[in-house]
Structures are given as structure tokens and as C-alpha cells.
Amino acid sequence: MSKQNSKLNWPLVGNAHITEFIEKLILKDEVSGTYIFSGPDNLGKTTTAIYFAQILLCQNKQNGKVLPCGECSICRHFSEQRNQESSVASGETGQDEMLYAHGDFHLIKKEKDKKNIGIEQIRDFIRTLNLSSFLDSYKIGIIKHADSLSNEASNALLKTLEEPKEKVIIILISADIGQIHSTIVSRSKVLNFHPVPTEEIYDYLLKDLKKSRSEAKSYSRLALGRPALAVKFLEDREFNQKYQEKMNIFINFFSQDINSRLLAVDQLFDKKVAGQELVKKTKRTLEVWQGIIRDFLLIECGQDNLMQHVIVEDKIKQAGRGIAASRLLNCSALIQRSKIMLEANVNPKLVLDNIAINL
Numbered sequence: 001m002s003k004q005n006s007k008l009n010w011p012l013v014g015n016a017h018i019t020e021f022i023e024k025l026i027l028k029d030e031v032s033g034t035y036i037f038s039g040p041d042n043l044g045k046t047t048t049a050i051y052f053a054q055i056l057l058c059q060n061k062q063n064g065k066v067l068p069c070g071e072c073s074i075c076r077h078f079s080e081q082r083n084q085e086s087s088v089a090s091g092e093t094g095q096d097e098m099l100y101a102h103g104d105f106h107l108i109k110k111e112k113d114k115k116n117i118g119i120e121q122i123r124d125f126i127r128t129l130n131l132s133s134f135l136d137s138y139k140i141g142i143i144k145h146a147d148s149l150s151n152e153a154s155n156a157l158l159k160t161l162e163e164p165k166e167k168v169i170i171i172l173i174s175a176d177i178g179q180i181h182s183t184i185v186s187r188s189k190v191l192n193f194h195p196v197p198t199e200e201i202y203d204y205l206l207k208d209l210k211k212s213r214s215e216a217k218s219y220s221r222l223a224l225g226r227p228a229l230a231v232k233f234l235e236d237r238e239f240n241q242k243y244q245e246k247m248n249i250f251i252n253f254f255s256q257d258i259n260s261r262l263l264a265v266d267q268l269f270d271k272k273v274a275g276q277e278l279v280k281k282t283k284r285t286l287e288v289w290q291g292i293i294r295d296f297l298l299i300e301c302g303q304d305n306l307m308q309h310v311i312v313e314d315k316i317k318q319a320g321r322g323i324a325a326s327r328l329l330n331c332s333a334l335i336q337r338s339k340i341m342l343e344a345n346v347n348p349k350l351v352l353d354n355i356a357i358n359l
């Protein structure tokens with residue numbers, strides 16, 4: 001994202017309270033210790049953290065100048081990575097932040113097929129951060145998915161936080177701060193990212209990204225306050241198609257018999273995906289379906305103007321005709337229960353089959 005936000009050109013839409021706070025820290029030379037960037041996914045937490053690192057590491061900062069120069073080797077390195085990132089949509093988030101690896105900058109995240117970030121990963125992270133910097137500059141470590149640190153990993157990290165080193169900055173990124181060891185939280189400065197108002201995302205898509213009014217409307221609504229998600233829908237065709245596939249399957253459920261629904265669930269499962277990755281994907285499917293139910297209920301209450309899936313407004317309205325409100329409420333409860341079943345390690349396929357049968 002290239003939204004111009006305040007003096008420092010933050011690549012962030014919304015959440016100005018965060019960038020203002022960080023700017024003040026930088027201007028007063030008070031950046032230190034550990035920060036937690038907390039809030040739902042796709043609000044730009046990682047992008048902000050990486051840019052924050054670039055500002056601190058830029059080699060041409062003099063006389064209180066804080067804007068990264070764009071010319072030094074660090075700035076060129078970071079901007080090259082950003083460009084690569086937007087030209088190759090890789091992985092779930094469309095980014096591969098590992099590309100940013102650099103002497104004074106280290107980023108780790110939960111590996112795709114693992115349930116948590118383990119002790120080895122954290123030891124390696126701490127070791128790298130403790131090496132003295134070549135130019136006596138900052139050393140910055142970012143931990144994505146910090147809510148999935150294992151117990152052992154949390155304890156190892158805690159030891160590092162208890163003996164803070166000057167100029168070593170750690171940023172933990174988390175969508176569920178309740179899962180982070182409370183002692184870690186108490187030793188960190190927590191910055192809360194909030195969902196961004198739909199109008200702000202709409203304006204960004206229309207004015208900054210030059211999208212059409214109808215695209216800006218559809219995707220600002222679909223993103224539910226998450227600007228990075230709106231951009232991903234518009235830039236990553238495959239991701240968009242897969243989302244729409246999940247969405248359509250569920251809308252069709254209401255006019256199908258059990259066997260057709262079970263068949264549709266079958267087709268959703270890619271045999272190559274398994275383990276934690278499959279659980280994550282299934283959770284996402286449930287979120288899409290929950291969104292559709294919410295839209296049905298909004299229409300039922302005459303609040304069409306708040307619909308998330310305006311992208312298929314007519315289809316949802318047509319499908320929703322004749323579905324009793326009690327059935328919709330049951331479906332909503334069924335999906336809630338399914339989420340709990342997934343958390344309890346019930347096989348994802350069984351969870352979705354259960355919905356297809358009981359809908």
C-alpha cells in the first residue's frame with residue numbers, strides 16, 4: 001500500500017493514532033525495548049513494523065530528520081523487497097517477509113505446518129539480535145504470530161526482555177494478545193490496531209488505487225475494516241476466486257438437498273492440504289459462511305446497507321427469500337459450534353460435513 005499518511009509516508013491506511021505515536025517516539029529519540037502490535041489480521045501491522053524498522057535503520061538520518069532517505073543501501077534493500085512483494089503474490093498474505101532479512105533486521109514467524117513457534121526458532125532469533133551491530137545501529141527483531149509462541153519459547157524470550165539491551169528493538173505481532181504470556185505483555189508497550197472505517201477504505205481504493213466506484217464499494221465492504229484484505233482481493237485473482245467459490249457454495253446450500261451439499265463440501269477439500277494448514281483454511285471457510293448468514297439476517301432486518309457481500313447482493317437476496325429467520329439463527333449457532341469443534345481438533349472435513357447435513 002502506498003497511502004500517504006502524515007510526514008513519514010507510512011504505508012498504512014487508517015490507524016493514524018499508531019503512526020502518530022511512533023513518530024513522536026522517533027522524534028524524541030525514545031524508541032526502546034519491546035512493542036506489541038495487536039489487532040485483527042490484515043490491518044497492516046507487519047507492513048507498519050517493517051517500515052518502522054526501515055526508518056530506524058536508514059543510514060542517512062541526521063539533525064532530527066526521520067523520513068527514510070530512500071537512497072542508502074538499507075532503504076534500497078527495503079524498497080526492492082517491497083516491490084518484489086507486490087509483483088509476486090506468494091503465500092497466504094501475498095507477502096514473503098523473509099525476503100527482508102538483513103544484518104540488523106530479523107523476522108520470524110510461525111512456519112506453515114507448525115502449531116507454534118518453538119524454542120529453536122526463538123534461540124536463533126535471540127542469538128542474532130545479540131550480535132553487536134556493525135555500525136552501532138539499531139537491531140530490530142520482528143516476531144509474527146507471537147500468540148503462537150510455545151511455552152518454552154515464551155520463557156526464553158522473557159529472559160531476553162528482562163535484560164534489555166540498548167538499541168535492540170523487538171516487535172511482537174499478534175491477532176490474539178490474550179494468548180501471549182502475560183509477563184511478556186507487561187514488559188511491552190502495546191499498540192492496538194483497530195478495524196478501519198469502510199468509508200476510509202473506499203476512499204483509499206477509489207483515490208489512491210484508482211479503482212472504479214463499484215469495485216471500491218464491493219471490496220471496501222467485503223474487507224470488513226481490513227484495508228490489506230481489500231487490496232488482496234483486488235490484486236490476487238486466485239485468492240479472490242477461492243473466496244468467491246466458498247461464498248457461492250454456501251449460498252447454494254439453501255436450495256440443495258443433503259447429498260448435493262455433501263458433494264460440494266467434498267470439492268472444497270484439496271487433497272494436498274493437511275494438518276494445521278487445513279485447520280486454518282477450514283476456519284477461514286467458516287468465517288466466510290458466517291458472513292453470509294450475517295448478510296441474510298441483515299436483509300431480514302431491512303439493513304441491506306450494512307451488507308458485507310454486496311459483490312453478490314442480488315444472489316444473496318434471491319437465495320434468502322423464503323428462508324425462515326429461525327433457520328438462519330440455527331445456522332449461525334451451528335457455525336459457532338463448528339468453530340469450537342475445530343479448536344478441539346475434530347477433523348475439518350467432518351466439521352463441514354456436519355454443517356452440510358444439519359443445515
Ligand SMILES: [Zn+2]
Nearest residue numbers: 058069072075
Ligand atoms: Zn536510507
